[in-house]
Amino acid sequence: MTNFLKYVVRFLRRWFVIDIFLKKRFLKKRYKTEIDFLQKKIRPSSERKSIVFFTMHKTASCYVGDVIKKIAWSDGLLALDFTAYFFDLIKESEGLNRIAKDKSIFVQNGCFFGPFRRFYEPFRDNIDKYDIILMLRDPRDVLVSQYYSFSFKHRFPIVASYKELKKEKEKRKLIADMGVDNYVLHCLDSGSLDIYREYADVLLGRDNVLFLRYEDMYDNFDLWLSSISDFFDFSDESVLEDIKKRHNEKRFDLRRGAKQVLKGDYKEKLRGDTIKKLNEECEDVLKIFGFSK
Numbered sequence: 001m002t003n004f005l006k007y008v009v010r011f012l013r014r015w016f017v018i019d020i021f022l023k024k025r026f027l028k029k030r031y032k033t034e035i036d037f038l039q040k041k042i043r044p045s046s047e048r049k050s051i052v053f054f055t056m057h058k059t060a061s062c063y064v065g066d067v068i069k070k071i072a073w074s075d076g077l078l079a080l081d082f083t084a085y086f087f088d089l090i091k092e093s094e095g096l097n098r099i100a101k102d103k104s105i106f107v108q109n110g111c112f113f114g115p116f117r118r119f120y121e122p123f124r125d126n127i128d129k130y131d132i133i134l135m136l137r138d139p140r141d142v143l144v145s146q147y148y149s150f151s152f153k154h155r156f157p158i159v160a161s162y163k164e165l166k167k168e169k170e171k172r173k174l175i176a177d178m179g180v181d182n183y184v185l186h187c188l189d190s191g192s193l194d195i196y197r198e199y200a201d202v203l204l205g206r207d208n209v210l211f212l213r214y215e216d217m218y219d220n221f222d223l224w225l226s227s228i229s230d231f232f233d234f235s236d237e238s239v240l241e242d243i244k245k246r247h248n249e250k251r252f253d254l255r256r257g258a259k260q261v262l263k264g265d266y267k268e269k270l271r272g273d274t275i276k277k278l279n280e281e282c283e284d285v286l287k288i289f290g291f292s293k
Helices: 003-030 032-038 062-075 082-088 092-099 139-153 164-176 180-189 194-203 214-219 221-231 237-258 272-289
Strands: 051-054 076-081 113-115 131-136 209-213
Touching: 003 082, 003 214, 032 076, 032 082, 051 062, 062 076, 062 113, 062 131, 062 237, 076 131, 082 113, 131 194, 131 214, 131 221, 139 164, 139 180, 139 272, 164 180, 180 272, 194 272, 209 214, 209 221, 214 221, 214 272, 221 237
Parallel strands: 051 113, 051 131, 076 113, 131 209
Antiparallel strands: none
């Protein structure tokens, strides 16, 4: 290796170290509430029952989480998104599994926890002690949307080394190379629908659970938002009007083609034999949650 190449390598290594350092500082600022809460530097002050938001990938989970967060903040709650925090540290499963053992974290008053994209065990034994929102989307559209997101669009964790980024890109290529039909069939074989079935077993039918559909949010956002505010007995019209205004701006961007939100998109993306298999496998889930066949 020439002296020039050695210099370039050293420069890149130093820059990468600096880059990671700056990103970690950014994370400390972005997730200050989560970090301080886990370190027990802050505790909730509100006596209001804590809110938990359960959902799935590709169900506008981040956006809906932000809507609920705005209501929670206005109601004096601490908003804690541990999934996003550990994802950006590239320790999502490890981090969530670790804090699940600490019962003092998931307090029953004064916090908004979420979004969680599958049922999370710390809440099982005290499920009636929280106010819960469960929002789901037609699983057929979810699986198709996951393929395009996980292979092309989904953002990388903020703190990721070169090696970790390379590994993530390899995973994306594997998914992309499968093609959407094979990916959907693979997900069915891997038990993806079990997330829906567990939600049905644990959450549906409880008085403290509000079930919402992704499709209803886009059909009539005002009615969808009203169901949330009524469930939480939240009446600050200035906050609700601001949420509506921001949604209308976002919807305009979506209409310009930034994102696919159409119902039944799987019918346009999949082969006939895949659709037939998908409908058969999803039949019980579609019926339980009231999605159209």
